Amino acid sequence: MKKALIELKGISKNFAGVKALQNVDLTIYEGETRCLAGENGCGKSTLIKIIAGVYVPNGGTIRIDGKEFSRLTPQQAIDAGIQIIYQDFAIFPNLTVAENIAMTSERYEKKKLVDWNSIRTKAGKIMSLVGIDIDLDACLGDLSVADKQLVAICRALLHDARLLIMDEPTTALTKKEVASLFKIVRELQKKGISILFVSHKLEEVFEIADELTIIRNGKKVIDGAMKDFDNEKFIFYMTGRKLDNSVFPGPDKKEHLLLEVKNISSKSLFKDISFELYAGEIIGITGLLGSGRSELAKALFGMVPIYEGELYIEGKKTELKGVQDAIKNGIACVPEDRLTEGLFMPHSIGKNVMVSSYRKMIDKYGFISQKKIDEEVNKWIDELKIVTPSGELPVQALSGGNQQKVVIAKWIETEPKILILNSPTVGVDVGSKADIHAYARKLAGHGMGVIIISDDISEVLQNCNRVFVMNRGRMTHACETQNVTDKQLSAMLVEG
Numbered sequence: 001m002k003k004a005l006i007e008l009k010g011i012s013k014n015f016a017g018v019k020a021l022q023n024v025d026l027t028i029y030e031g032e033t034r035c036l037a038g039e040n041g042c043g044k045s046t047l048i049k050i051i052a053g054v055y056v057p058n059g060g061t062i063r064i065d066g067k068e069f070s071r072l073t074p075q076q077a078i079d080a081g082i083q084i085i086y087q088d089f090a091i092f093p094n095l096t097v098a099e100n101i102a103m104t105s106e107r108y109e110k111k112k113l114v115d116w117n118s119i120r121t122k123a124g125k126i127m128s129l130v131g132i133d134i135d136l137d138a139c140l141g142d143l144s145v146a147d148k149q150l151v152a153i154c155r156a157l158l159h160d161a162r163l164l165i166m167d168e169p170t171t172a173l174t175k176k177e178v179a180s181l182f183k184i185v186r187e188l189q190k191k192g193i194s195i196l197f198v199s200h201k202l203e204e205v206f207e208i209a210d211e212l213t214i215i216r217n218g219k220k221v222i223d224g225a226m227k228d229f230d231n232e233k234f235i236f237y238m239t240g241r242k243l244d245n246s247v248f249p250g251p252d253k254k255e256h257l258l259l260e261v262k263n264i265s266s267k268s269l270f271k272d273i274s275f276e277l278y279a280g281e282i283i284g285i286t287g288l289l290g291s292g293r294s295e296l297a298k299a300l301f302g303m304v305p306i307y308e309g310e311l312y313i314e315g316k317k318t319e320l321k322g323v324q325d326a327i328k329n330g331i332a333c334v335p336e337d338r339l340t341e342g343l344f345m346p347h348s349i350g351k352n353v354m355v356s357s358y359r360k361m362i363d364k365y366g367f368i369s370q371k372k373i374d375e376e377v378n379k380w381i382d383e384l385k386i387v388t389p390s391g392e393l394p395v396q397a398l399s400g401g402n403q404q405k406v407v408i409a410k411w412i413e414t415e416p417k418i419l420i421l422n423s424p425t426v427g428v429d430v431g432s433k434a435d436i437h438a439y440a441r442k443l444a445g446h447g448m449g450v451i452i453i454s455d456d457i458s459e460v461l462q463n464c465n466r467v468f469v470m471n472r473g474r475m476t477h478a479c480e481t482q483n484v485t486d487k488q489l490s491a492m493l494v495e496g
Contacts, residue, residue: 002029004063005163005194006051006082011060013046020046022218023060028163033185033195035209035226037238039429040399041387043218044198048165051196052084053077081162085152085169093141098123100140101154126154130184146177153184157193164188165196170204171427182208200238200429202231214238239431247482248441250465251280257315258449259418261300264309269295270473273309277418282440282450284464284481286457288493292473294336297422297453301333302326314417327356330417334407334424342407343395350377350391352406357413380409385435401432408436412443419443422453437463455493457486469493 006028013021021043028034038044049055051062053072062069064080072080091100101123123136132150140148149169156164166185170178185195185208199205205212206226213223214237222237235243256279265271270292277283287293298304300311302320311318313329320326326333335341343352354361354373361376363369377391384405388398395406404424411419421440425433440450440463454460460467461481469477469492477492 002032004028005030005065006080007063008047008051009061009063011047011050011062012058013043013050013055014058019218021050021057024215024218024220026213026220026223028194028196030162030194031189031192032210033189033197033208034211034213035205036196036198036213036215037200037205037234038215039200039238039431040401042215044215045167046218047215048084048167048196048198051077051082051163051165078159081160082165083156083159083161083163084165084167085149085156086167091140091148091152093139095140096136097134097138097140097143097151098136100151101126101158104155105158122158123154126158130154130157131187132184144177146173146180149173149181150184157188161193163194163196165198167198168200168427169197170199170201178204202234202430205234206231216240235430238429239434241431243430243434244438245462247461248282248444248463248465249482250282251278251444254278254281256280256447258313259300260312260315262310262312264299264306264311266295266299266304266306268473269304270299270470273470273475275468275475275478277449277451279417279447279449280444281466282444282452282464284460284467285451285453285470286455286460286467286489286493287470288455290472291470291493293453293455293470294422295473296470297333297336297420297451300326300420300451301331303333327414327416330415331420332411332414332416332418333420334404334411334422336422336426338400338403338407342410343403345396346394348392349381349386349388349395349398349406350374352395353377353380353391353409353413356410360413376413380413384409384439399429399432401428401435404428404432404436408439416448418449418451420451420453424452424454425456425459433459457489461486461489471495 004027008024008026011021011024024047036044046055050057053074053076056071062072098120102119105122120136127134130153132154134147134150140151169181173181189195197209209226212226212229214221216238257276258279259277261273261275264273273296285293285296295304299306302323302325311320318329339345350373354377358368361368361372381388381391386402386405388402395403424436444450452460452464464481467479467481468475476495
């Protein structure tokens with residue numbers, strides 16, 4: 001019979017009157033991998049912070065090894081073997097690998113002097129245990145995201161972790177790195193360590209988890225064995241709705257040529273790229289990391305110089321010397337990294353939406369009309385289903401999916417003819433992902449030309465009528481999406 005490691009009963013948490021969690025039960029057994037799933041903002045992060053002792057619940061109990069708590073402190077959680085790897089890893093980029101792994105252990109043992117030999121020995125032993133080979137003297141800031149995550153795992157295991165909670169661990173990882181991470185997770189499970197895998201990515205959940213718990217709007221809606229779920233059932237319980245899985249057919253006729261790209265190159269980034277985009281089309285550009293796909297997106301938005309070739313917008317030869325040239329010519333681009341390139345995080349939703357379009361809000365007396373701004377912002381909140389009580393809320397308070405919708409609203413407000421969506425649903429839950437796809441189709445239906453740049457094969461095949469594959473800075477394949485399967489397209493990504 002399985003032994004319960006930790007039991008949560010009736011957990012509730014309120015923030016300024018907002019019910020983040022309502023009467024949630026969760027049991028994690030020894031040696032199991034359980035997925036905690038739900039859309040952005042459903043309460044997943046709040047629940048794991050209660051388990052970690054960061055938040056104090058307003059109601060409910062926590063039982064560990066038969067001992068009951070009304071709340072945990074961070075130290076009690078650590079003493080119980082609970083370790084959390086947050087999305088930002090909570091690492092020290094200026095310290096070495098060995099120091100990041102073992103320094104907290106030295107502090108925990110209350111040593112007055114730093115024992116460098118002990119630090120290296122501890123770090124080396126735990127890395128060998130997990131089967132990781134990273135230079136102990138490497139500065140963590142110089143490592144890849146995947147290696148930083150492995151260091152965070154080693155640090156957690158050094159504290160005799162019994163429960164390892166991984167909060168959205170694959171957001172910034174490639175497929176190869178995800179496979180390596182899952183291999184390590186399975187090894188940890190064999191050693192009796194329980195894993196709580198917090199995610200909203202369906203394919204990963206089905207691959208790694210034994211059990212599933214789904215939270216929606218702060219309430220647990222279902223839990224059970226993964227074998228009892230399929231994609232449709234998973235999505236329904238997570239979102240509360242059935243999503244459209246139809247394939248975008250494209251326009252009936254290609255009549256209005258919006259963009260013609262002729263043999264453009266940008267030094268070492270990409271070379272000899274050509275394609276056309278018609279009104280009403282959604283085309284996909286895909287490729288592995290480093291293929292040049294993101295650099296191409298930036299070039300089409302004036303962020304990367306084009307040294308050779310020509311661009312024609314609605315038949316007119318156009319030079320893009322910067323972002324302002326792109327905007328003036330009717331091009332908008334939702335960037336790959338919304339946090340650093342797309343949003344002013346401390347500012348309100350309204351300011352973020354209108355930042356590129358304030359001139360439209362000037363009245364006949366030369367003043368900016370706040371009334372017009374409020375009306376426009378509220379229109380976008382409704383149009384894109386942005387979950388917020390007000391347009392005055394700081395955008396940093398929103399979930400990832402809602403932040404992405406704000407970026408989209410900002411650029412659609414500029415009334416573009418061509419919209420570039422660069423990795424539009426990375427870090428976005430399945431419900432928001434469906435909303436974004438549906439809106440891209442709606443824009444195409446109104447005559448806009450949309451370019452989706454993504455390495456998500458299903459996203460490209462479902463939402464684009466044509467797809468172009470890039471490899472090492474060159475376009476290697478072009479095909480109608482209705483004539484290619486996901487396996488065929490995946491094979492094209494690695495072909496020269």
